[in-house]
Amino acid sequence: MPRIRTIKPEAFRSESLAAVSLSAERTFLGLLTEADDHGRFRDQPAVLAGALWSYRPGHGALGVEDDLTQLAAHNLVCRYTVHEDGENRRYAHIVTWRKHQRINRPSGVRTPPCPHHETPAAPAAPPVTTVVPEPAVRAHGAFTEDAVRTHGGLTECSVSPHGALTQSAAHDKTAGQAALSEPSLSTHGGLSEPSVSPHGPDLGPRNRDLGTTVWGASAPAPQAPPAKQLITEYAAACTHTPPSKVLDHLERETARLLAEGIDPDHVRAGLARHRVKALHPSTLPSLVHEAMNAQGGLDRPGFPATVPARRAWANPADPAAAYAEEL
Known part of the structure; x- marks a missing residue:
């Protein structure tokens, strides 16, 4: 062909x-x-x-x-x-x-080779396997059973049936290392009380945010309620359940405010104002700011915080009902 x-x-x-x-x-x-x-x-x-x-x-x-x-x-x-x-x-x-000629994938041999320029391919020689005797391996620095025990490895008698170190392992001193004493580990591999007390009181986790407050030796710091919890409270206080898009938008705004470190009570107060006014969810930061920093009541002392800010006088049909708190 x-x-x-x-x-x-x-x-x-x-x-x-x-x-x-x-x-x-x-x-x-x-x-x-x-x-x-x-x-x-x-x-x-x-x-x-x-x-x-x-x-x-x-x-x-x-x-x-x-x-x-x-x-x-x-x-x-x-x-x-x-x-x-x-x-x-x-x-x-x-x-x-x-x-x-360079043939990438040559086909099999179908014609005999030339006796003048080519010689039949000799059968491939079997691979030579060199067997290294066991003493030679040990002579070049391999770890033997005795070498492991000499350098502080765990022996069969040093491990209890539950995986804890026994007294025989504690007395086996290693080169340049101090062995663990028996009271340092419990019989099931857990740390016992004596292993912690000699090193001072338990001060809780070492990796701690410097801005958090230490409430006890190992007590975790109180965590702010998640945004979803606040939105759940918001929806429960509404007369009718708001649309899901509104709740999702409010949850995102709430999560951003909590991430800034704003007090959850202030965020909750802002949500309460939003529920009353029924504004766009993007106005929640302004409402939280109003709850945090707005001065309630009139601009003169002596009036309760529920009294609205100063307003012009009007002639209502029922003055007693309209100005009951101010009169």
Whole structure:
């Protein structure tokens, strides 16, 4: 089966090809496509003439035979005979095949190699396995059972059935390290009271935010209620449940205010004002600011905080009901 091959520019400047006729050179270039992935082909001039000179009837089997003779005389191809299946079969191969052709995935060998230029592939030698004797491994610094025990490793008797260190392991002193005493670990592997008390009182976790307040030895600091809890209280106080988009927007605004460190009571008061006024959720920061910093009541002392700010006098139909708190 013909194959796609590579023709280098140097082929047209080759002295060997220049020494043969033009027909022999054309036959040689055609043999590149007829040879298998190892550069070999059947030495059959009539078959090659039909494959390479099919539209040139004037150049038949005799012409191809003359071409092969010229190519073999200039060491471009090598013709050889192999005895197979009780008969002699003629083969040929391109001598400089491996020098000019690079096959990525060559096919299997179907033609015998040339006895003059190629030798049959020798069977692969079995892999040599080097067995390192056990004393040699220990001599190069490997850890042996005695070496592990000498350098403070845990032995079988040093571990209790529950994984805790026993007294025998505590008395085994290591080089440059102090062994753990028996009271330092409980029988189940947990820390006992004597292991903590010699090092001072328990001051709680070491990694603590410097802005938090220490309420006890290990008591956690009180946490602000999450935004979802405040929104749940807001929705429960409403006469009708607000739309989900309003609640979601309020929850995001509440989370931002709590993240700034604003007191949850102030946020709760702002939500109460928002519930009464029924404003846009984006106004919640302004309402929280009003709850935190607004001065309640009139601008003169002596009036309760429920009295609204100063307003112009009007003539209501029922003055006693309209100005009951001020009168």
